[in-house]
Amino acid sequence: MQRDGQIIYFLPLCLLRDRRSWMGASGEIGDKKGREHILEIQLKRTYPKCPPSISADVPYIFNLEWSMQSRLKNVIRQFQEHLEKLQEFWSILEDIDKSLWVDDMKASFATSYRQINIGNDSFIMxxxxxxxxxxxxxxRFLGSGPSVNVMRKTWQKNSKRWKKEKPFLENLASLLETHLPGPPDVLKRDQQVECGICYAQNLPIDDELGNKSGCGTDYTCDNTNCSRAFHSICLGDWLRSITTTRQSFNVLFGNCPYCSEPIAVKINSSKQ
Structure with missing residues (x-):
């Protein structure tokens, strides 16, 4: 069957439930983003007087509108309309999966939660x-480390600042006041090419930068669950903007902007 450019595959099936004969069909329906969703339709002997039972890999089932004149094609049409309403929901989850360190990447389309790994055996649900x-x-914040307690308090303080018109991940970073770690493979790739602050592979060619002119990243966070790379100059400038940063001689002491672990960065006297 083909509808609106989408191919729908359905197979008839016969099931025995509670000593009653049930007939039905099972198949996959593609949405506009190319995601394929399993839909199962079960019919009682009283069909079409009684509506069919339906199950699908969606977070919640729609209220089926049914009459004596309704047929299976009406079920499929209503299911497609339901899929359309869920497009933004799935797009947000896909953005989370691509951008953050998600523990379970095999979640079904029916799952409405994500467990985010924030390092040091700590998680955000x-x-x-x-x-x-x-x-x-x-x-929910899972873990007992100091970074978890800080995030929990920060979230409670800022929760009223959530704005629907802003992108989901931007809202999340704004309320938590920190950047959450990305997927491990992305972090590994980024360490080789980009600074975690200026997002450039190399510093600009500039005489004022001295021997750092045109250099790549030269500082990596010691936290193995983070390992984000930076230009030490960029990191030093960022630390100076944080009121909790301490300085002893030519060393700045603060926290990693990604995982909040303690860091110490040597700086050039000319940059003070």
Whole structure:
């Protein structure tokens, strides 16, 4: 079957449930983003007087509109309309999967939560409202490290600042006041090419930078769960902008902007 340019595959099946004969069909329906969703339709002997039972890999099932004149094609049409309503929800989850360190990348389309690894055996459990995915998500902080306690307090302090018109990940970073670590493979690749602050591979060619002119990243966070790379000049400038940073001689002491672990960066006297 083909509908609106989407190919729908359905196979008839016969099941025996509670000593009653059930007939039905099972198949995959593609949405506009190319995602394929499994839909199962089960019919009782009283069909079409009674509506069919449906199950699918979606976060919640829609209310099926049914009458004596309704047929299976009406179920499929309503399911497609339901998929359309969930597009933004799935797009947000895909952005999270691509941009953050998600523990379980095999989550089904029915899953509305993500467990984010923030390093040091600590996690953030995000639960997104499938019917209103741009709304403030439910969040749980898992772990006992100091960074978890800081994030929990920061979230509670800033939760009213969530704005639906802003991108989900931008909202998340704004409320937590920190950048969450990306997927391990992305971090590894980024360490070789980009500074975590200026996002450039090399510093500009500039006489004022002295022997750092045109150099690549030369500082890496010691936290193995982070290992973000920086230009020491960029990191030094960033640390100077943080009021909690301490300085002893030519060394700045502060926290990594990505994982909040303690860091110490040597600086040039000319940059003070």
């Amino acid at each position: 995000l639960s997104i409202n499938a019917s209103d995915p741009r709304s403030l998500p439910e969040i």
